[in-house]
Amino acid sequence: MSDALRQTPELVTLTVNGSVHQVQLDSRTTLLDALRDHLELSGTKKGCDQGACGACTVLLDGKRIVSCLVLAAQCEGREVTTVEGVTVDGRPHAVQEAFCRHDALQCGYCTPGQVMSAISLLAEGRAGSDDEIREFMSGNLCRCGAYPNIVAAIREVAGQEATSR
Amino acid sequence: MRGFEYVRATDVGSAVALVSGDPGASYLAGGTTQLDLMLKDAVVPQGLLVDIGRLPLRGIATDGDVLRVGALTTMEELAADPVVAERVPFVSEALLAGASTQLRNMATIGGNLLQRTRCRYFRDIAVTDCNKRTPGSGCAAVTGAARMHAILGASAHCIALHASDLCVPLRALDAEVRVEGAAGQRTIAFADLHVMPGERPDVETVLRHGEMISEVLVPLLPAGTRSGYLKVRDRVSYEFALTSAAAALSIEDGVITLARLALGGVGTVPWRATEAERVLVGAPATARTFLAAAEAAIQDPFTVPGTEFKVELAKRTIVRVLRTVSGEQS
Ligand SMILES: Cc1cc2nc3c(=O)[nH]c(=O)nc-3n(C[C@H](O)[C@H](O)[C@H](O)COP(=O)(O)OP(=O)(O)OC[C@H]3O[C@@H](n4cnc5c(N)ncnc54)[C@H](O)[C@@H]3O)c2cc1C
Ligand code: FES
Ligand code: FES
Numbered sequence: 116m117s118d119a120l121r122q123t124p125e126l127v128t129l130t131v132n133g134s135v136h137q138v139q140l141d142s143r144t145t146l147l148d149a150l151r152d153h154l155e156l157s158g159t160k161k162g163c164d165q166g167a168c169g170a171c172t173v174l175l176d177g178k179r180i181v182s183c184l185v186l187a188a189q190c191e192g193r194e195v196t197t198v199e200g201v202t203v204d205g206r207p208h209a210v211q212e213a214f215c216r217h218d219a220l221q222c223g224y225c226t227p228g229q230v231m232s233a234i235s236l237l238a239e240g241r242a243g244s245d246d247e248i249r250e251f252m253s254g255n256l257c258r259c260g261a262y263p264n265i266v267a268a269i270r271e272v273a274g275q276e277a278t279s280r
Numbered sequence: 281m282r283g284f285e286y287v288r289a290t291d292v293g294s295a296v297a298l299v300s301g302d303p304g305a306s307y308l309a310g311g312t313t314q315l316d317l318m319l320k321d322a323v324v325p326q327g328l329l330v331d332i333g334r335l336p337l338r339g340i341a342t343d344g345d346v347l348r349v350g351a352l353t354t355m356e357e358l359a360a361d362p363v364v365a366e367r368v369p370f371v372s373e374a375l376l377a378g379a380s381t382q383l384r385n386m387a388t389i390g391g392n393l394l395q396r397t398r399c400r401y402f403r404d405i406a407v408t409d410c411n412k413r414t415p416g417s418g419c420a421a422v423t424g425a426a427r428m429h430a431i432l433g434a435s436a437h438c439i440a441l442h443a444s445d446l447c448v449p450l451r452a453l454d455a456e457v458r459v460e461g462a463a464g465q466r467t468i469a470f471a472d473l474h475v476m477p478g479e480r481p482d483v484e485t486v487l488r489h490g491e492m493i494s495e496v497l498v499p500l501l502p503a504g505t506r507s508g509y510l511k512v513r514d515r516v517s518y519e520f521a522l523t524s525a526a527a528a529l530s531i532e533d534g535v536i537t538l539a540r541l542a543l544g545g546v547g548t549v550p551w552r553a554t555e556a557e558r559v560l561v562g563a564p565a566t567a568r569t570f571l572a573a574a575e576a577a578i579q580d581p582f583t584v585p586g587t588e589f590k591v592e593l594a595k596r597t598i599v600r601v602l603r604t605v606s607g608e609q610s
Contacts, residue, residue, distance in 0.1 A: 142286040253517035254380020
């Protein structure tokens, strides 16, 4: 093996919500499975496990991704943010509070992914209209059909951000 | 077989050497196709995965009238590029019409070009008849439930679609692909990159095993040329195309002086509508011309009951995109 290449890591160092963890992993382990099964961070949900539903959305270096289609090993040295990491001073994130106010969930299974995606959407500046919110939230499916309320929750936070600017 | 192994490449040369020297090895870029096929669907056998994600092949630069796009640039990054927005806006439109923001943050431009078909028979190893997976085994899609399948470049051997949106405007623009191989560098015309299935649907590109795409060269359109991408699908967002079209037109005094047209959702490879371009250039930018171009674009389709509708839908998609790009001067 050329020393220009790193051998399969069995011990992976992951930075999640600001804490550094060393985990012993099979190199096939996805970030999603590492979070849920090795770090006991079960807030991130597994829906399709094939990149299609968005339930597993987390932020990687501040950008939203689906954690089921990336190996934990690929995330070494990068910042992972999960739904457990978005509270502000122990209080829920503004997006989470808006989801509660607008009843933007029914069973709640898709919600952590929706919340992570919405936080990212707002940071991307893509919550300018309901159509824009729908388009750029389309990677997050909701089997309960809470879509209208999800859009309303995001619209409210976008409005608050606009007035506080 | 050696089984699954993961290594992170630190330079292009050793990554190329490693994959070239091992028939079971492959590159891992964004992973949105490769991990899906290897770990979830088990269509691609587990072998050595060489993670090229941190190689310095990321970024966009303008070189005269050509945009040089590093193969590891993400779909979101290219879609947001200001030069793309100004000079080849249909590239950005095609990118943003594909996948979801999450996937576009992961997926790379090189990987997008080499994404594998979404044919559900190809992706289901319980299905034995798939010439793409097992040459000579037949094609379950031809007699099965086809919808998201190709009608151009297709035959009874294979109707698997090349589902990339990005490849459609890149085909229209005559992009080029820079490749690093064990024997050195070469440049491949976009038209030559993807191979028509013929009797060997398992051969999808002209790349030799171990060749790595390092850069995609995108010629910019002349100032004043307008472009657009139209994608027709079963749901409004986050779905593959039933049909799509990328068009660029220059119009002077009502006459078309430059025309580029390529199609998605219909071809086994990204499809250039050369005959339609011939109809367009020199003709008045009118509804009649656009209809004639659409007729010329879809020649000798190979359809099965599930894909017959695409013949008419593709023509209407072409007419619509041409009308939009021409600014409805018809
Ligand atoms: C749910 C879902 C929806 C999608 N919807 C769309 C859509 O609407 N439109 C669309 O166009 N696409 C869509 N895609 C496909 C997506 O765009 C591709 O999966 C992605 O672009 C592949 O890029 P990647 O970097 O993830 O490639 P990878 O998965 O890392 O690699 C793909 C293939 O290319 C090879 N490879 C990668 N980079 C290189 C390189 N530089 N040189 C040589 N070989 C290389 C790999 O070995 C592998 O064989 C969708 C995907 C998913 C999962
Ligand atoms: S679990 Fe990852 S996208 Fe569905
Ligand atoms: S609230 Fe049940 S899936 Fe969305």
